[in-house]
Amino acid sequence: MLQSSSVEADKGSHNIQSNDYHQMPVTEKQLSFARQISQRTGQVIPWETQQDREALSHWIDQYREVPSTSKFANYPSSKQVAFAERIARYKRSEVPHECFRDRSLMSNWIDSNK
Secondary structure (H helix, E strand, C coil): CHHHHHHHHHHHHHHCCCCCCCCCCCCHHHHHHHHHHHHHHCCCCCHHHHHCHHHHHHHHHHHCCCCCCCCCCCCCCHHHHHHHHHHHHHHCCCCCHHHHHCHHHHHHHHHHHC
């Protein structure tokens, strides 16, 4: 019985193939984005990192800039504003002025007036 179960275990392991032995190559878009970050930050991308998709992804996450927090960062996007104005025209009403200064207020107004 012990021998039979070990044979079954061996058969099962042959059916499951892992891709751990194979590194995925980086995409051209990913490498281009990493090079933009490298130029902007002055960080050098190690050669080994440029060859491995997962390693390059971690490098990008590490050195990518955090979005700036300017006074306009919380403003609604132009698409939000256009969509809200389209809804307002359809309903023959106006978008409240405070919604133009806060993206979450604009989002809530859009959701409640769809």
